[in-house]
Amino acid sequence: MNSRRHFLKLSASLSTVSLTGLATANTITQGIPDPSKSSFDLARDENHWQQIRALFPVQDELINLEHGYWGKMATVVEDALATNTHRINKELSWYARTQYKSDFLAARKSVASALNANVNELMLTRNATESFVNLITQYKGLESTDAILWADSDYPSFQKMMAWLAKEHNVKGHKITLPAAGTHEDYINVYKQAFDRMPNLKLMLLTHVSNQHGLVLPVKAISEMAKARGIQVICDCAQSWGLLDFTVDDIGADWAVFNLHKWIGSPVGVGALYMRTGTMAPVSPFPGEDPNDEDVANRVHLATSDFAAFITVPKALAVHQAIGGSNKEARLTYLRDSWVNEVQQLPQVEILGAKETDNASGMGGFRLRHATSKEAVSQLQSRLQNEFGIFTVLRDSLTSGCCIRVTPQIFTPISHIHALSDAIKTIASTQ
Numbered sequence: 001m002n003s004r005r006h007f008l009k010l011s012a013s014l015s016t017v018s019l020t021g022l023a024t025a026n027t028i029t030q031g032i033p034d035p036s037k038s039s040f041d042l043a044r045d046e047n048h049w050q051q052i053r054a055l056f057p058v059q060d061e062l063i064n065l066e067h068g069y070w071g072k073m074a075t076v077v078e079d080a081l082a083t084n085t086h087r088i089n090k091e092l093s094w095y096a097r098t099q100y101k102s103d104f105l106a107a108r109k110s111v112a113s114a115l116n117a118n119v120n121e122l123m124l125t126r127n128a129t130e131s132f133v134n135l136i137t138q139y140k141g142l143e144s145t146d147a148i149l150w151a152d153s154d155y156p157s158f159q160k161m162m163a164w165l166a167k168e169h170n171v172k173g174h175k176i177t178l179p180a181a182g183t184h185e186d187y188i189n190v191y192k193q194a195f196d197r198m199p200n201l202k203l204m205l206l207t208h209v210s211n212q213h214g215l216v217l218p219v220k221a222i223s224e225m226a227k228a229r230g231i232q233v234i235c236d237c238a239q240s241w242g243l244l245d246f247t248v249d250d251i252g253a254d255w256a257v258f259n260l261h262k263w264i265g266s267p268v269g270v271g272a273l274y275m276r277t278g279t280m281a282p283v284s285p286f287p288g289e290d291p292n293d294e295d296v297a298n299r300v301h302l303a304t305s306d307f308a309a310f311i312t313v314p315k316a317l318a319v320h321q322a323i324g325g326s327n328k329e330a331r332l333t334y335l336r337d338s339w340v341n342e343v344q345q346l347p348q349v350e351i352l353g354a355k356e357t358d359n360a361s362g363m364g365g366f367r368l369r370h371a372t373s374k375e376a377v378s379q380l381q382s383r384l385q386n387e388f389g390i391f392t393v394l395r396d397s398l399t400s401g402c403c404i405r406v407t408p409q410i411f412t413p414i415s416h417i418h419a420l421s422d423a424i425k426t427i428a429s430t431q
C-alpha cells in the first residue's frame with residue numbers, strides 16, 4: 001500500500017478511537033495493512049513523514065532540533081486530553097470516585113502490555129524522576145561494606161541522587177567516566193573493568209539513552225554481567241522508550257524507570273516504574289503501604305494527580321503503535337545519521353557518544369574540537385540559533401566537557417537536518 005493511502009486510513013482510524021477506552025494497536029490499525037516498505041526504507045520516505053507531520057501541531061517559524069525535553073502530542077491526543085480534562089473538571093469527585101479507578105487501570109494495563117510486562121510489575125508515575133526517587137529513597141539493600149556505581153553520562157540529577165544514597169548509607173559511591181565516543185564493545189569493556197576493580201558493588205545506575213548525547217548503551221549485556229556478580233541494576237529508560245523500540249525483555253534489568261511524555265507522546269506528567277516479579281524485596285513499600293504486597297503499585301503513592309493525563313495514555317500509545325515503534329526508531333536514527341555522516345569528517349568537529357549506528361539513537365551530540373567549555377559551547381548554540389534559526393541545547397555534564405545536543409522528532413523534515421549540517425560546515429570553516 002502506498003504511504004498516502006496508509007496515512008489516510010491511519011488518520012481516519014485515529015479519529016474514531018474512543019477517548020479513554022483501551023485503544024490497542026490492533027483496534028487502531030485494523031484494516032490498515034502495513035506499508036509495503038521496511039522500516040529502513042520508510043525512514044527515507046519524506047512523503048510518508050510529511051503526512052505523519054500533519055498529525056501534529058507544528059511550529060513552522062523555527063527549526064526545532066530540541067525535542068529531548070519532552071515530546072509532542074499528536075493532535076488527536078491533544079484533543080482527547082482536552083475532552084478528558086473538561087469531563088473531569090465537570091464531574092470532579094463523581095468521576096474520580098466512580099470511574100477513575102478502572103480508567104487508570106486500563107491505562108496501566110496498556111503500558112504494561114506495550115512493554116511486555118505483567119500489570120503487577122508496572123505502575124504509572126508522574127515522571128521518571130518520581131519512579132527513581134521511589135527506588136532510591138526506599139532502597140534498603142545496602143550494608144557498610146557495599147558500594148554503588150554510576151557514570152558521567154547518566155542523568156545529572158540521578159547522579160546526585162546516587163551520591164546522596166551512598167552518603168545516606170555510608171557506603172562507597174563510584175562515578176566512572178565513559179569514553180567521550182565509543183562502540184558497544186568499548187562501553188561493555190568500561191563496565192567490565194569497573195566491576196573487576198570494585199568487587200563490592202551492590203547497586204548501579206545504567207542509562208539506556210544518555211540525555212547528554214543520545215548514546216545507546218548495550219544495557220542487556222551490561223545488566224547480565226552485573227547480575228552475574230550480584231549487582232542490582234536500575235535502568236534509566238526515561239529518554240529511550242519510543243525513541244527506541246523495545247520491551248523490558250530487551251533491557252535485562254530487574255528495575256527500570258520510564259517516561260511516556262517524551263517519545264510515546266502522552267500528555268506531560270506520565271512516567272512509569274517497572275520492577276520484575278520476585279525482585280521487589282530490597283525496595284520498601286511506600287511508607288505505610290502493605291509490606292507483603294508483591295505489586296509495584298505499593299512502592300508509589302500518586303495522591304491527587306493529573307487524572308486527565310493518565311487516562312489519555314491509551315490514546316497516546318495507540319498513536320505511537322499505529323505509526324510503529326520500529327518505524328519511529330528507524331526514522332529518528334536515519335535523521336541523526338544524516339547530519340553526523342555529513343560533518344564527522346571535518347577536522348574541526350567532534351561527534352560525541354555513539355561511534356557507530358549500532359549504539360546511536362535519533363539524539364546526537366557534537367562540539368567544535370577542543371572547544372569544550374560552557375562559554376564556547378554556549379556561543380555555538382547561540383550562533384546556530386541566531387544566525388541559522390536552528391534551536392538546540394547545551395549539555396554540560398560529561399567529564400570530557402560540554403556539547404550541543406541535537407534532537408529531531410519523527411516529523412522533522414530532512415531539509416531541517418540538511419540546514420543543520422550546512423550550518424555546522426559554515427561555522428567549522430571559520431575556525
Ligand SMILES: Cc1ncc(COP(=O)(O)O)c(C=O)c1O
Pocket residue numbers: 068069127128129130154155207209210211236238239259271
Ligand atoms: C536520561 C534521562 N533520565 C531522566 C530524565 C528525567 O525525566 P523527568 O524529568 O521526566 O522525570 C530525563 C529527562 O530528560 C532523561 O533524559
